[in-house]
Amino acid sequence: MTIDEPTVRERLKAFGFSDKEVDTYVALLEQGEAKASDLAQRAGVSKRYVYNVLGDFEDRGLVEVNDHETPTTVRAVDPAVVVRQLTDQLSSLETQLEAIHNPDPGEDRRYEVIKSTSTVKKRIASLVQQAENEINLSVPASLLPDLAPELEQAVDRGVLTLVLANGHGGEPASTSALEGLGSVVRYWANDGPMLVCVDRTHGLFSPPEFVMGRESDRQAIGFTEDRLSPALVGSFLGNYWPLAEEVYLHEPDDLPATYERFRHAIFTATRYLKRGYTLVAEVELRATDSNEAFETRTGRVSEVTQGLVKPTTNSIPIENSFVIDDGTEQFTVGGPGAIVEPYEARRVTLDVVESDGQSVAELLSRSDVLADR
Structure with a gap:
């Protein structure tokens, strides 16, 4: 492969090489290692230009310059190493550009x-x-x-x-x-x-x-x-x-805690209920498949249907829901886009309370329930 082949020139130029830099770099690849004067003659550029460009080549990881001896010699870094470096740079650039890009x-x-x-x-x-x-x-x-x-x-x-x-x-x-x-x-x-x-x-x-x-x-x-x-x-x-x-x-979160993701609330509630705790939930919900405004309702978590941890309690693999008792009725709540539940929730706050045989109304009347969420 020679310097005159269009593919080499165009691809190197795509990585920011000028015409003279292409001439100089390819000439060095052909020689492997050379004195600056020999490299200048083979590339058809001045010796001063070679000295000027070698520092940039060295910074880009393309060459190794031996300037501790006279005359100075320069050796081309293995192309495989160069390509890996360029690939890493492109991968980093790709991540940065993706973070900016919004079509x-x-x-x-x-x-x-x-x-x-x-x-x-x-x-x-x-x-x-x-x-x-x-x-x-x-x-x-x-x-x-x-x-x-x-x-x-x-x-x-x-x-x-x-x-x-x-x-x-x-x-x-x-x-x-x-x-x-x-x-x-x-x-x-x-x-x-x-x-x-x-x-x-x-x-x-x-x-x-x-x-x-x-x-x-x-x-x-x-x-x-x-x-x-x-x-x-x-x-x-x-x-x-x-x-x-x-x-x-993993151990569940300390409560009280507020969840923007319904499955996370399901996971935490399941872990606490299995340990015998009484939970109260404040839920922002609305009727399934409606465009109504969300309302806030609070009640004791009487049941969790889930498939995240074993033993599972759901009948449909993707079913995850709460049964909430607010003292007047029990109602079932699913996550966003709920299908089988009458309500969908967008936010859930959970807290642990001591029941001691109290009614749901008594639990909900306690001033400290969810107060520190």
Whole structure:
């Protein structure tokens, strides 16, 4: 490959090389190592220009300059190393540009085909780092050690993190290695999906072999889409989550606590009720499939129907709901977009109270109930 080949020139220029820089750099690649004077002659540029450009080349990781000897010599860095450096720079630039880019200020919906396994792994870690409310993650168990720091931090900052580790027929994952990597961690020895969904909007999915280093011509799809993500999460919780073995449960939040994500409230309430606590919930709700304004109602949590932790109590895999007793009636509340429940909730505040045989009306009349939320 010579300097005159258009492909080389155009691709190097696309990375910011000038014509003279292309001449100089390719001449050095052809020689491997050379004195500045020889490089200038071969590239057809002045010796002064070579000295001026070598510092820039060195800063960009293209060359190694030996100026401790006379005459000065310069050696080209292995092109494979250079390409890796450029790839890392592009990956970083991609993340920064994506953070800025908004093709539709009204509705943020984007899709992206990802062809690099390393980019997929970085993207998963980035999504977990950015999560504010909820993470749904299904990955090969072999991938979890690389994601452990990000997952542990997500749990520590109060993100509901549901993790499904897939064995893909390999050696069973160590239970101790999965501890602390989620609010709930389950293990399935069989093949499972490669999926991450964050905050009901962002995510990524791909064939499992794509991230396991197997030969595959398949690709991953990254997305920002508030309609696709709930559908994928529903499939994940309905089809795969029930089949897996529960291997770890994180401690629930201290109460009182307010939840913008309904499943997180379900998880916390379930954990407290199983320990025998009496819970009171303040719920912002409205009738299902209505455009009415949300109203606030308060009552004792008399029952939770859920499929997040075992033993499950739902009859439909994706069903998660509260039964609330406000002293006058009992009513059932589901999350946003509820189907079978008469009410949907957008915010739930939970608190623990001492019952001591008190009626619901007496519990709700206590001035300290939910006062510190």
